[in-house]
Amino acid sequence: MEQTPAFAGLGCTDCGSVAPFDTVDGCPACGGRLEPTYEYDAVDPADLFGATAAGVGHWRFDALLPFPRTAAITAAEGSTPLVAADSLTEELGVGEVYIKDEGRNPTGTVYDRGMSLAVTAIAGHDDPEALEPLALASTGNSGQSAAAYAGRLGLRSYSFVPSRTAFSNKALINVHGGEMRVVGGRYPDAARAVDDQLATDYYSLQEFATPYRHEGAKTVAFELYADLGALPDVVFVPTSTGELIAGIATGFEELVEVGAVDETPTIVAVQPTSCGPIAAAFERGLDDPEPWAHPDTIIGELEVTDPAGGAEAVDALRRLDGEAVTVDDSDSLGSATTVARHEIVEMGPAGGAAAAGAWEWHEADAFSGDETVVLLNTESGAKSPDVLRSHLMGQGI
Numbered sequence: 001m002e003q004t005p006a007f008a009g010l011g012c013t014d015c016g017s018v019a020p021f022d023t024v025d026g027c028p029a030c031g032g033r034l035e036p037t038y039e040y041d042a043v044d045p046a047d048l049f050g051a052t053a054a055g056v057g058h059w060r061f062d063a064l065l066p067f068p069r070t071a072a073i074t075a076a077e078g079s080t081p082l083v084a085a086d087s088l089t090e091e092l093g094v095g096e097v098y099i100k101d102e103g104r105n106p107t108g109t110v111y112d113r114g115m116s117l118a119v120t121a122i123a124g125h126d127d128p129e130a131l132e133p134l135a136l137a138s139t140g141n142s143g144q145s146a147a148a149y150a151g152r153l154g155l156r157s158y159s160f161v162p163s164r165t166a167f168s169n170k171a172l173i174n175v176h177g178g179e180m181r182v183v184g185g186r187y188p189d190a191a192r193a194v195d196d197q198l199a200t201d202y203y204s205l206q207e208f209a210t211p212y213r214h215e216g217a218k219t220v221a222f223e224l225y226a227d228l229g230a231l232p233d234v235v236f237v238p239t240s241t242g243e244l245i246a247g248i249a250t251g252f253e254e255l256v257e258v259g260a261v262d263e264t265p266t267i268v269a270v271q272p273t274s275c276g277p278i279a280a281a282f283e284r285g286l287d288d289p290e291p292w293a294h295p296d297t298i299i300g301e302l303e304v305t306d307p308a309g310g311a312e313a314v315d316a317l318r319r320l321d322g323e324a325v326t327v328d329d330s331d332s333l334g335s336a337t338t339v340a341r342h343e344i345v346e347m348g349p350a351g352g353a354a355a356a357g358a359w360e361w362h363e364a365d366a367f368s369g370d371e372t373v374v375l376l377n378t379e380s381g382a383k384s385p386d387v388l389r390s391h392l393m394g395q396g397i
């Protein structure tokens, strides 16, 4: 498997030893979590943003990815538009508001970025078929994405989803050729079912089990810099598993490492009031979020009670001097429908949380008035229009 010049292997976050790219099940020395590492001195900003980095999709940033674009399993994920939201700019009273519309990825979700990296790594194994089946638990979007990218390699995949998962996710997991198990209950039940129901060994595509899913999320940071010519001041990120916060924060830090920028922006994790383990841990000064005992959010994508990347997300927020806010479901859904009405972009319910978080900041007078603000829309509104429409009907519209 060809690897990029700057990639220095998978480093163990516990003992520091370095393992090859195709290591499975954590650090061979101590079992710790593995993280892609790079020789940053070998990367020039021009490698990322100059003429050689031209192309479509996030693989144009392969100078800071483990594998070259020529090896990528890709459907041109990334290169999503940064849409100026003029009404929101006026209403929030800031310099500029942009929506980074991740709904326009191949399967309509930001998770396509990481899945493309994870499956590219699988393709580089000596015998990818020996890894079958690939499996993960998902609230919906990542399961759909996994089925799509695994299908590209012709590998069998299982997505375990809770029964509440959106119909579009369930249907398209099968349409992409993936196998699906619908598990009664909530997301933790689906997560437990992977081990309970799969009789064989499997290759885990779970976030943070593979070192590559949150790694793929970091290209959001690179694209924001490429499109704005500078970093934004504040980025609102809907938060569930922690992989987006951890990944995007790493992307901002790497831009400092290679000398493209001097400082990182403020990153804000937004969670539902009724399921906010990462926000609660951040507010209480805990390193590791406690599982959320009684989740009750309409937004299934954000109902992750015991996030696999919870500690990583909290750590990233602290490193970047970030913030965390919680928002009511009605505000998230109301924000998503307001954006659809006035800004054209179809935000999913989870994406609406980013807009609701920005409104919360506005109401708390937390903006100074000249910021460039980015709202990350993590999913297409076309995935669950019923949830959005129900919200309007509930208001008599």
Ligand SMILES: [Zn+2]
Residues within 6 Å of the ligand: 012, 013, 014, 015, 016, 017, 027, 028, 029, 030, 031, 032
């Ligand atoms: Zn180790």
